[in-house]
Amino acid sequence: MAGSLRLALFGPPGAGKGTQAQLLKDKLNVAHVSSGDLFRHHINEGTELGARATEFMSKGLLVPDDLVIEMVLDEVSGLEQGSGFILDGFPRTRDQAAALETALRARRQPLDKALLVSVPQAELVRRLGGRFICRECQAPYNLEESQFASPPRCERCSGELYQRDDDRPDAIQVRIGVYQEQTAPVLDFYRERGLLEEISGVGAVEDINARALEALGLDSSAQVG
Ligand code: AMP
Numbered sequence: 001m002a003g004s005l006r007l008a009l010f011g012p013p014g015a016g017k018g019t020q021a022q023l024l025k026d027k028l029n030v031a032h033v034s035s036g037d038l039f040r041h042h043i044n045e046g047t048e049l050g051a052r053a054t055e056f057m058s059k060g061l062l063v064p065d066d067l068v069i070e071m072v073l074d075e076v077s078g079l080e081q082g083s084g085f086i087l088d089g090f091p092r093t094r095d096q097a098a099a100l101e102t103a104l105r106a107r108r109q110p111l112d113k114a115l116l117v118s119v120p121q122a123e124l125v126r127r128l129g130g131r132f133i134c135r136e137c138q139a140p141y142n143l144e145e146s147q148f149a150s151p152p153r154c155e156r157c158s159g160e161l162y163q164r165d166d167d168r169p170d171a172i173q174v175r176i177g178v179y180q181e182q183t184a185p186v187l188d189f190y191r192e193r194g195l196l197e198e199i200s201g202v203g204a205v206e207d208i209n210a211r212a213l214e215a216l217g218l219d220s221s222a223q224v225g
Contacts, residue, residue: 021088039071117212
């Protein structure tokens with residue numbers, strides 16, 4: 001049976017949100033809605049939305065609110081009524097957060113929690129510089145510099161691993177700045193509503209996942225749903 005938790009996941013670029021979202025999705029049996037993955041899908045498919053988004057994404061800038069809001073809310077409204085979800089990478093501005101709140105209120109399904117995965121800035125720069133992702137299934141990998149020239153294939157699906165344009169050094173600095181200026185204020189939005197929990201995103205993936213489940217009030221050994 002599908003789980004019912006409705007969660008928004010936050011963290012600076014490189015905090016490991018995507019990895020934690022995948023683990024939580026599998027453990028809680030909820031949908032994973034990643035705005036970045038949706039945009040990359042549009043880009044791969046060559047859609048008009050993908051073409052509009054790519055100019056912003058390749059520079060590490062946020063895609064304008066109207067484009068993002070429509071795309072993500074469409075995805076959420078396509079979920080079965082009552083089924084849970086993890087929003088990963090959305091909302092990233094206060095206007096996006098307000099639009100989401102209005103849409104979920106109309107469905108009588110407000111968010112249960114917002115979870116922030118915190119990682120110090122020096123660690124983010126180090127991680128993002130070595131991040132490659134699978135072109136097919138989007139699974140993230142951390143490679144050593146010596147592997148950059150001929151990256152291995154994806155362990156899950158044998159897809160090609162590549163480095164995103166926005167994981168190159170100049171774009172990384174822009175993305176961290178954008179996060180601090182535009183997305184950090186969204187955390188106050190959820191803090192004011194008493195929904196925000198914060199965990200450290202440093203350490204082994206499974207330990208971070210156990211912290212996440214604990215912060216959400218779920219036993220880390222439990223299979224929910
Ligand atoms: P991500 O995979 O979440 O790091 O997103 C990659 C890029 O997609 C971001 O740097 C933005 O350019 C764009 N993007 C993803 N989600 C949003 C959002 N909620 N608002 C604006 N731009 C977004």
